[in-house]
Amino acid sequence: MSSVKEQLIENLIEEDKVSQNKVTIVGTGAVGMACAICILLKDLADELALIDVVADKLKGETMDLQHGSLFFNTPKIISGKDYSVSANSRLVIITAGARQQEGESRLNLVQRNVDIMKSAIPAIVQNSPDCKMLIVSNPVDILTYVVWKLSGLPATRVIGSGCNLDSARFRYLIGQKLGVHPSSCHGWIIGEHGDSSVPLWSGVNVAGVSLKSLDPKLGTDSDKDSWKNIHKEVVGSAYEIIKLKGYTSWGIGLSVTDLVKSILKNLRRVHPVSTMVKGSYGIKEEIFLSIPCVLGQNGVSDVVKVNLNSEEEALFKKSASTLWNIQKDLKF
């Protein structure tokens, strides 16, 4: 007896099962799921694969997303413990790893997260040798270096989410101070994603008007308007949110999705993301730090050469040596 499906539908050609814009997210914790929902709602992928070691949580989250299928345009959502579900990905987002506890610094998480990467990365590369990798797990700059080393991929295809979120928080807070929407407030934070990030005050502007040209003291200690506090608040943000709600998710999810958009759609927009900076700003070690990068379908295709003043360059170099001090002791 023929099924309802056979009676209803006349099949004409074999279904093409190869996706063109597959994204895999490793880790279905708060950050991974925030990335997932944002990517789905922004219509960026035609296939989404989720991977995690906790089987129940993974399945539950996948089903919950699938049940929302009616409301978005990503026809295939799959998941599994095995990395084979990630095959043929254009982009793999790594959010897995231990998370900061209240009061804990990102650097403390390093060795725990290196061990997680050791098991994950070779399998990912095996299944999607042409993919770009986007690292979100903290401490992101060090882990981007670790992933690069473990993957054997060219450094241009291994990108750390870096200061993309710091810069977003920076722009949001500038927007609050001025009563202007953040997307019209421009400002860049580079260097380490974390306590020693570097705010580039000379670049902060609205409609091309440099705020520093209006107040040369902007961002210094003698600035009566205390703009420097905005950077302080950015650095303190994650700790504050973790203290209040236990973790951060939305800010990082939205900022990662913005990077995904540039990569998958080959937009060549500029983002402050973590990339290999050996050779720039007098840095001699293989360090990943955030600088403005052009992001497209091949990953980081170009970087913007920002002129740093002596103070900024010193802070940048300080970030580099802080990170190198930890990296040099890592056991792979």
Added chain:
Amino acid sequence: MSWTVGILRASQRAGTVRANFLCLGMAPSPRPPAALPLGGAWAMAPASKMATVKCELMKNCTSEEPVRNSKISIVGTGSVGMACAISILLKGLSDELALVDVDEGRLKGETMDLQHGSPFVKMPNIVSSRDYFVTANSSLVIITAGARQEKGETRLNLVQRNVAIFKLMMSSIVQYSPRCKLIVVSNPVDILTYVAWKLSAFPQNRVIGSGCNLDTARFRFLIGQRLSIHSESCHGWILGEHGDSSVPVWSGVNIAGVPLKELNLDIGTDKDPEQWKNVHKDVVASAYEIIKMKGYTSWAIGLSVADLTESILKNLRRVHPVSTRIKGLYGINEDVFLSVPCILGESGITDLIKVKLAPEEEARLQKSAKTLWDIQKELKF
């Protein structure tokens, strides 16, 4: 920008403070305010006459307060409330979002986290507070808060606890947004929609229960899986009570207008060799299954509520299976709320679709009505 500086100096010399020139006598507060007064998007604090960067940069043209046309308030910042929030934000549905919760720490943390995504989304103003005044002038208020069922607790007891919570909630909401529409998501949704209606004294068109909107979405997803077709093209309705006793209306299930029942007369019955009945079974089991695996459900309910929100705020007049007052239909005489296909627009539920139900489907709705009324009649308001 020498001309702005020139104007500043001229005004100071003249000794006048022009009301609409922001700089003189006013400076923005440096910290993002967590709770804002009515209509005030950017809090202003009187400060010294120091020329700030803001003054140097911008010339203010109006001090008129913005009128919020599509303000949405979400009561409850748990997983469901936040999933509603992110879905609404990513769909760009509101120009102001207010969040209310009793847990101030979580409320503040969630608000900050959303705000930090501002550069990536046309983020509207987001305000939050324990106090309902932040919800003032909302077009739509979404209620996700409420007590969760405790182990071994009877449904009646759970509902009575929620009546107490809703009492305070409703009086505050109504006070600050007397003309809003309410979407009730908290469970048991059909009973709590009735409770919200009673306590708010709103006309019934403005009190909407999320009801079977999600059940129907899951139904369509699972049908789509069986047929390898996108769920958007699979049509089917689950009506009645949200939960274990929901009613899949098999006669209406169709693709491109072709009713599946025409192709398989036994569809949905026990005799059906393809056991399509299991699709409905899976829908009913869904929530329990997901809760067992990840602890709660969030994404699908958030997306489905955002879908309802879109219809209401944009006055789309699309049809959704939501919980509404059903007394007088299908032989039901009790004052209960059940899901039927409703037209959703700017005034809430403006019309409902009179679905022809099979006698046994109608009987199930009547049974649900009786069960709900048995609990509702014991409630003390």
